[in-house]
Amino acid sequence: MASPTPFDSLTDYFALPRVEALALSPDGQTAVLTVAVLKKDGTGYERALWAVPADGSGTPRRLTRSAKGEAGAAFTANGDILFVSARPDAEGDADDESGQLWLLPAAGGEARAVTRLAGGVDGIAATAAGSARLVLAASLLPSSETIEADAALRAKRKEKKVSAILHDTYPVRYWDHDLGPAQPHLFALDIDGLADSIAAVVVEESMDAAASADAATDDAAPAADPNPYPATLPRPRDLTPKPGRSLDHAEAALTPDGSVLIVSLERREQRGGRRVLVSIDTATGARTDLFDEVDVDFEMPAVSHDGTRIAYLRTVKSTPSGPTDYEVWVAGIDGAAPRRIAAEWDRWASSLAFDSDDESLIATADDDGRGPVFRLPLGSGHEGSAAPVQLTRDDFTYTHVAVDRSGGGVVALRSSWVVPPHPVRIDRDGAVTPLATPAPAPTAPGTITEVETKAEDGARVRGWLLLPEGASADAPAPLLLWIHGGPLNSWNAWSWRWAPLLAVARGYAVLLPDPALSTGYGLEFIARGWNSWGAKPYTDLLAITDAVEARDDIDESRTAAMGGSFGGYMANWVAGHTDRFRAIVTHASLWALDQFAGTTDSSEYWQRIFTPEAMLEHSPHRFVADIRTPLLVVHGDKDYRVPLGEGLRLWSELAEHHADAEGRMPHRFLYFPDENHWVLKPQHAVVWYETVFAFLAEHVRGEEPSRPELLG
Known part of the structure; x- marks a missing residue:
């Protein structure tokens, strides 16, 4: 008789801990895992960060613990851990449940909040490998010129219980959530300006008192903002004012010194749009278009470790006549000398990163029912590049790939249909070493x-x-x-x-x-x-x-x-x-393709890849009378x-x-x-x-x- 497994019971199965994400420390020594566990009442999951050695030794160590949980972990250049959490901030409003950016010091001590934005932080867009600068994603209401104005307007909407959204572009929703009323922005943040002293708190309290006194004694003076952004926190700088919906699905990468942000964003076109690649100076906000072609998408930017080159995907939009390829390209950091690599590689890259020596790209792609890791040599000049090298040849799919510059290997999550995601190290020769994990693989039946x-x-x-x-x-x-x-x-x-x-x-x-x-x-x-x-x-x-x-x-x-x-x-x-x-x-x-194409969250895509005749010919609803099952x-x-x-x-x-x-x-x-x-x-x-x-x-x-x- 077969031994029982967690899959015999739905209760046991949903109680299994889940590794959801991975980040690698700058020295390549530690992997931080985001691990979800079932809440005691069984109605949701709580997430925490765990550290494991990146060489396959040691045991997992829990780093965070809060009722609200933590996610979106990333490392700063000096090894501090950043994450997003809605945990209470002792210096913030007691009833604020928005997710904010937090920092857990590498030297030890408790995590502290790095932002206090009224709408919270949507996520960490990019970090710099050699500076204290990072870029975060956060949303502001359309008419808000400052983060203080956004806070005031959000408070008024909340007070009046207004949830209405006014749109002037398509679409109005995405997958499972409404778009708006706030619009995503990208903010630069210098965390070396993070003050954490009694003196900083005294300064902030003095500023608040002075503002209140001015407002009380000078009726002619402009009203001071009653809730200025905290002086004890580094002030986010808006790199993308008036973005509209262009940053709904932005992908970004920072140069090592944090001075240049490479962003894939959307340029609107009637009901749809095309993805373009732009460069933003993080000190001034000056923007330069790098790549923009009609009917072409530029996506998935990556920056080399020396900060001189970028890699990206270039994809001609598909039409009813057939699918188009995902082309891997490299160029200078300013967009100069673009060239395609791995042109004969008949696979679609799902992630790109520069190898430790910047002479190749590390990529993942679906391949014959697996998802291996590949090395794509860059070559030089117009000579093209050598053929891609498949690094892993097991029955797993790899995600969350992080390159270890110190040792030249790769750390990633991998999974198959019988083994849930777990962290591994991949050496340059393709040898794979499982890492410690707080979520060991359950015994699989059959x-x-x-x-x-x-x-x-x-x-x-x-x-x-x-x-x-x-x-x-x-x-x-x-x-x-x-x-x-x-x-x-x-x-x-x-x-x-x-x-x-x-x-x-x-x-x-x-x-x-x-x-x-x-x-x-x-x-x-x-x-x-x-x-x-x-x-x-x-x-x-x-x-x-x-x-x-x-x-x-x-x-x-x-x-x-x-x-x-x-x-x-x-x-x-x-x-x-x-x-x-x-x-x-x-x-x-999908039941009626003609109906679906007009009511889904992205109708332009579906109507672009089908002819009207094919949409009707291949619609299941026409055969309802023939159903016998x-x-x-x-x-x-x-x-x-x-x-x-x-x-x-x-x-x-x-x-x-x-x-x-x-x-x-x-x-x-x-x-x-x-x-x-x-x-x-x-x-x-x-x-x-x-x-x-x-x-x-x-x-x-x-x-x-x-x-x-x-x-x-």
Whole structure:
């Protein structure tokens, strides 16, 4: 009998600690991990920072502890740790719950607040490797000229309980949140000006008293701001006044001396925009456009360790005729002598950083169902560059890559479908050493194996197959086909939300295929499904399902399909085109492509990559009358990428075509009023899995219908 694992119990699974991010100290000796643990009441996660040696020795050491938690860790040049937290500030307002920037000194002592902005800090945009300057992201209301004016206006809105937002550009929301009324800015901050003395406090109190006295004795004098920014804190300098929505998704990198900020921001174009690369002088705010081309995006900037060069992605916008490549380019820090490198590398970089010697780039990319680390040599002049070198060759995907300048190696997080994210060190020869972690990998049930087949056009289609323990010819396992979202994506890394091991622990085999449109197989493989989502992506899925069902340890008579987002779209398409599955789960799914394209949070993109004819031809809603399989429809009201209207229309049309005289259907609709695209609250995720597994048990295993207790 199999030994129990945390995946046997939803309670145990959601209580597993999670490593979410990694930062590396300037000397390369310490990695700081952001670790999330379940709250005692099971309704959320608390985050704390932990330090682990970066050489594989030692044990984890907890650095922070607060009820509000900490995240977004980064290091200053001298080794102090920066993070964002809503923890109480002893010198601030007691009822202020905005997240602020905090500093934990490398020399020891308690963390202290570095900012006191009324709207809080959105995140750390960039730090300088050789100076005390950093750039943070924070938002101001559109009419606010100063941070004091912003504080006063926010207080007035709060007092009057006004939540209305006036827009003058598109879009108005993103994924799971409304845009505005505040606009993101980038602020330079010099933390060597951080005063922490009794004298500084006395100065601030004296300034407040003088301002109050002036206001009381001189009616003709302009009114002093009753709440000036604290003199004990370094004052943020706005580098991006009047930004509009250009910095909603800004990516930034600082030169080592902190003097120049390289930013990828958006230049608006009607409903959309193009990403451009600009340089900002952090002392004066002077801005210089480096790269800006119509119908081209410039993204993911990185600055060399010597401060003389930049690396970035250049991508021509895709059209219905086909996808375009992610091109890796390098140039001088002023944009001079731009040139493409690794032109023959048929992969899409998901991160870029300069190697320790600045002679190569360290990149990550999806590749054949994994996410390896690559070294991209730069070469020189117009001679081009040498071929990319793949550093890691295991079955893992790597993220949060940080280059160790002192030792020349790399520290990163890695994960697979059977091992959650954990920190590792990668030597220059590719050798990987796991680091200590406060979240050790749980025992995984069953086994994982790679499967593949030939599609009808001869293309290789591959995926991962997870098998429960005991699956054999004598006891074949029921099969769940899981279809990934994206669709420009790959089943190659751990997901806490879509966790196939939970199904494996309940006796199911889970197939995780990468059909046409998946990344990591080259541009041609993506192009096979471009502008035709219901064609080769669908036939690829059926082909690899056929191959897996031919195994003697799989019960082909008991199969189901599941998918979310694009996977939900494909689940709907599958439902209207075959009755081979006993049940289908469709989560956050596209139903009517023409309707979706106008109501999603980024309509311009979807209408740009489809022809109107293809959008109609490949819309699942046209085949509702052909559905013969029970569907579990799942949608959250706060899903702005695939708006709730998709789920509502699907449910309405299922009832129109398939309800009996009394309105009953074999289908079900699980609705979350306060969840988004992913269903993130742990208590709701538990209900999600309970509902899904009950639905599958009824239709795949023939068990009696059941209803999760908390659904009433």
